[in-house]
Amino acid sequence: MSKSASEQYRTPLSRARGLGASRHGVGHFITERVSGLALIPLSIWGVYAALKLVGADQHSVTTWIGQPVNAVLLSLLLIAALIHLQHAVQVVIEDYIHRFTSKSALVIGNLFVCVLAGAVGVFSILKVALTVTGAH
């Protein structure tokens, strides 16, 4: 393999500098933008749903979640929001926390909070949707 003349004489530091965000930055950026766009209709639906469910008791809410369209949209809203926020909050952490150990701990903690909230939320929605009786 022959290297081009400019590659041959570059120092390791010079080469590392050219890599930028380890070539992962664009994936993060696109995930944030696409999930942000998905959240425009989903969160408007979420506000509409919240207004419909104001003051409703648990029975009415389970009946509402028992309708497949509501269970699916509610799960999508929660998952899209958590993916979006996990990425967004990671950037905030990386902007302000510079010590490697604290930064890593917070980035990992952020991921765990989001995955846990998603698992609890989606499991609860499914449990209600699949066990509710009398909803068609």
Next chain:
Amino acid sequence: MTDTSRGPLERPMSPHLQVWRWHITMACSILHRGCVIGLYVGAVILAGWAAAVAAGPEAYAGYLSILGSPIGKLVLLGETFAVFFNIAYAIRQTFWDAGKGFAPRIADMTGAMAIAFAVVATIVTWVIAGANGAF
């Protein structure tokens, strides 16, 4: 902070927040970041709400009494604003991604529009919520 005695390694720093004149694009950027942190709490509240529904009538009634308390309502009011502001901000950022809207006058205008939209949509939402028996 700037210790010049350290020699040539010390690099010039970018201007700090407090020496900048406040302008609307900066306010929007900071507000957006604040809203992101708020919505993070909101997503956890939403997951908790689903868990409360699954846990049964008493758990749900307990969860609703927390959300319906004055502090709970204040938090939900903030979440409403954050949701609407982020919707407007996502649309604004999409135009930026297409390379449009960077002229200072346009950026100021869209920033003001995003805040105005969020304020109006929040008020409308809470008037409807009030009509539906939120108070």
